[in-house]
Amino acid sequence: MARRANLSAPWQTPVNLGPVINAVTNDFLPRMSPDGFTFHFMSGVSGDWSSYDNWAVPIIPVCDFTGEGAVDIADVFIMLEHWYTDDPLCDIGPMPWGDGFVDAQDLIVLAEHIASNPVDVNDVNTP
Ligand SMILES: [Ca+2]
Ligand SMILES: [Ca+2]
Known part of the structure; x- marks a missing residue:
């Protein structure tokens, strides 16, 4: 692909x-x-x-940028580190394969994934 x-x-x-x-x-x-x-x-x-x-x-967009099996604040930080770039890892919106740019549309996809798959706050990874 x-x-x-x-x-x-x-x-x-x-x-x-x-x-x-x-x-x-x-x-x-x-x-x-x-x-x-x-x-x-x-x-x-x-x-x-x-x-x-x-x-x-x-x-389905891959939102687990760290690859450890959970989508949490560590993945949000990775997206923010690649903000306004063409990084394909974090380019997950508006379509699952992205649009060539990391911006608010990608953050919306990530936030929706986190909201629909809440993690245990005792198991949150921080960078
Ligand atoms: Ca992760
Ligand atoms: Ca995008």
Whole structure:
């Protein structure tokens, strides 16, 4: 997967989406839903057209910038450190793949994630 801020901007470095998406099966016909929150593709065993299925997976922004399994104030601080940059880690809004810029739209996505997934205040990481 690679993204760019707009149609005239350069592409960022491609990222492998991992074995769930990039499987050993023959995957093709990738496409996005009109609202941009679902990725559709065909997948199946190469050479057996009767076994191909249409798959749909939600595109969810990754808000755990620290990678420790929780989204908390440490992730907010990381976003603020990358404020007004094109950092792809923190560019999670307005669409899950971002828009090439870290700003209030990304903070809204992060805040909504934190509000809908509250953490135990006794288990908060600070930078
Ligand atoms: Ca985190
Ligand atoms: Ca953004």
